[in-house]
Amino acid sequence: MQFYDAVLVLSFGGPESPDEVRPFLEHVTRGRGIPAERLDEVATHYLARGGVSPINGQVRALLAALTERFSARGAEVPLYWGNRNSQPWLVDALRQIHADGHRRVLTLLTSAFPSYSGCRQYRENLHDACAEGGIDLEIDVMPAYGEHDGFVTANVDAVRDALEGFDEPAHIAFVTHSIPEAMAAASGPTEADAYNDSHLAVAERIVDALEPDRIAAWSLVYCSRSGPPQQPWLEPDINDHLRALADAGVTRVVMVPVGFISDHMEVLNDLDEEAMETATELGLQARRSGTVGTHPAFVDALIELVFAQDAAASRQQPFTGPGRAWRASERCSAGCCANLRDPGKAAMAERSGAVF
Numbered sequence: 001m002q003f004y005d006a007v008l009v010l011s012f013g014g015p016e017s018p019d020e021v022r023p024f025l026e027h028v029t030r031g032r033g034i035p036a037e038r039l040d041e042v043a044t045h046y047l048a049r050g051g052v053s054p055i056n057g058q059v060r061a062l063l064a065a066l067t068e069r070f071s072a073r074g075a076e077v078p079l080y081w082g083n084r085n086s087q088p089w090l091v092d093a094l095r096q097i098h099a100d101g102h103r104r105v106l107t108l109l110t111s112a113f114p115s116y117s118g119c120r121q122y123r124e125n126l127h128d129a130c131a132e133g134g135i136d137l138e139i140d141v142m143p144a145y146g147e148h149d150g151f152v153t154a155n156v157d158a159v160r161d162a163l164e165g166f167d168e169p170a171h172i173a174f175v176t177h178s179i180p181e182a183m184a185a186a187s188g189p190t191e192a193d194a195y196n197d198s199h200l201a202v203a204e205r206i207v208d209a210l211e212p213d214r215i216a217a218w219s220l221v222y223c224s225r226s227g228p229p230q231q232p233w234l235e236p237d238i239n240d241h242l243r244a245l246a247d248a249g250v251t252r253v254v255m256v257p258v259g260f261i262s263d264h265m266e267v268l269n270d271l272d273e274e275a276m277e278t279a280t281e282l283g284l285q286a287r288r289s290g291t292v293g294t295h296p297a298f299v300d301a302l303i304e305l306v307f308a309q310d311a312a313a314s315r316q317q318p319f320t321g322p323g324r325a326w327r328a329s330e331r332c333s334a335g336c337c338a339n340l341r342d343p344g345k346a347a348m349a350e351r352s353g354a355v356f
């Protein structure tokens with residue numbers, strides 16, 4: 001690389017033992033107004049799996065795949081990993097990067113779509129960790145990459161595999177994380193509703209790449225709602241949607257977890273367990289397609305984006321990136337994904353001089 005010294009993968013984090021479950025959940029929901037009953041319920045999901053979230057293992061697999069693909073391209077790129085809500089903590093990763101003599105860092109987020117939770121909150125985390133650790137680094141963040149061809153291709157392969165199991169056309173239900181309606185409305189540059197727009201654009205491209213006679217219809221729906229009942233979150237929930245589909249006479253459904261890059265707890269618990277149980281009760285034949293994980297098209301897309309961002313940064317040019325519908329500049333401007341909870345803090349993160 002010409003400009004950056006290191007690449008940091010910044011992820012959500014998850015517990016890896018029963019003792020870590022409560023502290024993790026409290027860290028995630030600090031100041032977020034999530035009801036205690038919801039936390040108790042989510043704790044049981046983690047504890048049912050021995051208190052171990054699959055997400056850290058999935059990040060390790062992604063790091064291994066990235067290392068392998070960088071080497072295959074003849075590039076020795078120092079790769080680091082930090083989490084928002086669990087070990088390895090972001091601040092420790094940044095300290096290590098600095099101690100190893102690196103100064104310019106390019107950050108890859110494990111969120112493919114723009115929203116406060118998946119974009120700006122990570123930039124605030126970087127700002128806070130630098131301030132907390134007194135760490136002086138120049139840090140850039142790669143914008144959301146869900147619309148990259150490689151992300152679409154990996155999903156197309158997965159949906160095609162899932163459709164193999166059906167002898168008649170199926171309904172395709174694209175599923176993503178529900179977020180508060182206000183957060184969705186503020187996602188993207190300026191009140192742009194980029195969260196939904198971007199998911200819809202990707203869903204359309206996936207559908208267009210599949211054989212039309214295998215698809216009855218498609219929709220974008222949501223899972224994992226967690227706020228208080230009086231706060232509007234994006235709907236419909238996948239379970240309600242399955243009921244509506246069954247009422248309308250649909251018999252076959254593929255659930256496509258397009259909003260998630262790996263099979264973490266939302267996918268395993270909320271789709272593979274809860275939504276599958278709903279489908280069974282309704283007599284629906286349902287299948288869940290795989291997440292992009294370490295699909296070569298996805299890993300290569302990330303590698304390509306890193307090189308493209310590096311080349312643009314070394315020429316001091318704004319990054320627009322490769323790919324047909326890749327609209328990085330529109331999707332992630334300085335003011336994107338407004339922090340509705342703490343506008344003052346967001347403004348501070350922007351003025352701090354760091355290029356978050």
Ligand SMILES: CC1=C(CCC(=O)O)c2cc3nc(cc4[nH]c(cc5[nH]c(cc1n2)c(C)c5CCC(=O)O)c(CCC(=O)O)c4C)C(CCC(=O)O)=C3C
Nearest residue numbers: 012014028032042053054055111117118177179226264265
């Ligand atoms: C948009 C989005 C993504 C997708 C983009 C991305 O992938 O980043 C995502 C991913 C994830 N969310 C995760 C876990 C949790 N999210 C929670 C709560 C929340 N998520 C939100 C949004 C998102 N979350 C929001 C608006 C809240 C409400 C609280 C708040 O405003 O911040 C809670 C609290 C309990 C609950 O209510 O569920 C937990 C435990 C895990 C780890 C899973 C594992 O351990 O395998 C992952 C990858």
Ligand SMILES: [Fe+2]
Nearest residue numbers: 117177224266
């Ligand atoms: Fe979440």
